[in-house]
Structure formats: structure tokens, C-alpha cells
Amino acid sequence: MDDASIKQQYDAIIARSGLTIPADREETMLGTYRNVLKWSEMVRNRPRPATLEPSNAFFLDTITRAIETR
Numbered sequence: 001m002d003d004a005s006i007k008q009q010y011d012a013i014i015a016r017s018g019l020t021i022p023a024d025r026e027e028t029m030l031g032t033y034r035n036v037l038k039w040s041e042m043v044r045n046r047p048r049p050a051t052l053e054p055s056n057a058f059f060l061d062t063i064t065r066a067i068e069t070r
Contacts, residue, residue: 006034 001009010033014021021029 001037006030006037 007030010030013033014029
């Protein structure tokens, strides 16, 4: 993504959120946004086996058992 596209995307996010960034902090915030984009690409593109993914399934009996014993 080129600098103009990143700036346009950044401006849209700031406008959508209703934030007002002071002029003296604008360049720092834009630089931070660029770093977040780089970081997110690095995280998203890492090969990970399914065994490293956390489970989001649970059994209700396991959770409620602790409540029933009190």
C-alpha cells in the first residue's frame, strides 16, 4: 500500500471515530498507524498449525459444575 492510500485510510478511520488529532501529533499518529499495518500483516501471514489455535468450544457441564458444588 502506498503512502497516499495509507493516509487516506487513516483519515477515514479518524473521521469515522469522531476523533480530532492535534496538528502537532498528526505525524506521530500516522506513523503509528503505519506500524500497526506492518504488524498486522506480519501476524496474519504467519503459518500456524490448527493445534496452536485456542479452542473456543466448551461444555456447559464443566462450567456449571463449579457453581453446583458451592
